[in-house]
Amino acid sequence: MRNQRAAIVGKKLPAAFFRREDVLQIGRELLGQYLFTRLGGARVTGGRIVETEAYAGATDRASHAFGNRRTRRTAVMYQAGGVAYIYLCYGLHALFNIITGPQDIPHAILIRALEPTHGIDLMLRRRSKTRLDRTLTAGPGALAQALGLRVRYSGASLLGxxxxxxKGIDFHPAEIVSTTRVGIEYAGADAQRPWRFLVRGSAWSSRAK
DNA sequence: CCGTCGATCTCCT
DNA sequence: GGAGATCGACGGG
Incomplete structure (x- = not known):
């Protein structure tokens, strides 16, 4: 009942959504869905996802879990889908990922941008901003900061x-753009895979090169 | 508008 | 010792 009450705009995405094997399909389907947080207080913050990147676990050179690498940081990637993987990038920025797939399959989806819809004033405060524009939640580091997502929440359930x-919008395939992922030039052939997904024409996407 | 650079944690060589 | 799933400040055009 508590979880029912927590719903803001529609039904919560269930464990079965996250535990499917096809990380690329989930990466596409996450576009248009709502991501919400209620952290450090009563206020809800979030919005509709407009940009994702899929990381295909053991076989993907761009993944932290390539070759089934296990460190203290990546241990949560091996849990069953439906938990957060949050790590520190460049020593500064928390990056928020959704773990997908069954247990021991370390698939992850990086959430790169969203269209803010809820708790915009609190997100502005977390980002030390006064005006709402795309820089509030465009780019994975900015998005995580706006939502209050810190590394200490890595491993947290996404079902609570x-x-x-x-549930938000389901886009038609023609409304989705797929292109190469950002900042993984070291990944050889995997750097060329079109595993970054964007809502076509969205004004809220990141502009990373 | 664009390119450059510093910040500074985790993991790898 | 070096690089990285980044961002924002700064200086030049």
């Missing part, structure tokens, strides 16, 4: 009432 997803 602190961090969760809800």
């Amino acid at each position: 009432n602190k961090i969760w997803l809800e």
